[in-house]
Amino acid sequence: MRALALGRRTYALASALLVAAALLCATSTAAIARSSGGSSGGSGVVTEPPPPPPPPPPTEGEGDGGTNLPGPTPTPTPTPTTPLPTAQLSADGRTAIPPASAPIEVQNAILAANQITRKPYRYGGGHRRWKDRGYDCSGSVSYALHGGGLLTSPLPSTSFMRWGLPGRGTWITIYTNPGHAYMIIAGLRFDTSGPGERGPRWRKAVRSSRSYVARHPVDF
Numbered sequence: 001m002r003a004l005a006l007g008r009r010t011y012a013l014a015s016a017l018l019v020a021a022a023l024l025c026a027t028s029t030a031a032i033a034r035s036s037g038g039s040s041g042g043s044g045v046v047t048e049p050p051p052p053p054p055p056p057p058p059t060e061g062e063g064d065g066g067t068n069l070p071g072p073t074p075t076p077t078p079t080p081t082t083p084l085p086t087a088q089l090s091a092d093g094r095t096a097i098p099p100a101s102a103p104i105e106v107q108n109a110i111l112a113a114n115q116i117t118r119k120p121y122r123y124g125g126g127h128r129r130w131k132d133r134g135y136d137c138s139g140s141v142s143y144a145l146h147g148g149g150l151l152t153s154p155l156p157s158t159s160f161m162r163w164g165l166p167g168r169g170t171w172i173t174i175y176t177n178p179g180h181a182y183m184i185i186a187g188l189r190f191d192t193s194g195p196g197e198r199g200p201r202w203r204k205a206v207r208s209s210r211s212y213v214a215r216h217p218v219d220f
Contacts, residue, residue, distance in 0.1 A: 082099050082100065085099055087187055094202070106185065113144040119132075119135055125139050127156070137180050142155055158176075160176040162215075166214070171186055172185050
């Protein structure tokens with residue numbers, strides 16, 4: 001009898017242990033399911049986080065250069081001028097400094113003449129093209145006037161005898177005859193002949209205007 005009672009108690013204890021194990025397994029499975037479902041309560045559905053916001057557009061001065069806005073335009077270097085009423089020969093002896101009081105057309109004519117003061121004398125030079133290897137007398141005068149916006153195409157010395165207005169001008173005077181032409185701009189002579197190198201040069205020496213016709217551009 002005792003053996004039979006002991007066997008029954010052992011069987012009951014084993015059954016209780018099996019039931020407890022089954023309950024523990026079910027509880028663990030439910031917990032895993034809840035943790036996999038996320039906060040939304042879904043069953044096995046994983047909710048991905050939203051994508052990050054796009055970066056802000058580059059501002060001026062930033063980025064890789066492809067979308068940058070242009071920077072400020074650099075201020076051009078002002079043209080040197082002299083406070084004196086007449087043009088002055090520079091220290092290099094080849095270029096002239098325009099007076100500050102001269103009209104812009106006169107200043108530009110002086111600056112244009114400065115560009116060819118290293119060119120040699122060349123007969124016919126400056127008549128077929130503005131940029132040439134050398135210049136003759138009327139070609140040099142034409143180049144300076146063109147730089148000042150006062151002449152559209154080169155002229156020979158004979159054509160200058162009828163160009164503009166007769167007499168001396170306030171700022172510019174062309175002295176011309178059938179064989180030669182030179183000019184005075186703001187009191188300084190621009191000529192291809194005279195003491196020194198032959199070719200378009202600024203010359204401080206005074207030249208006689210006898211046998212020349214004096215002409216000047218309108219308003220100058």
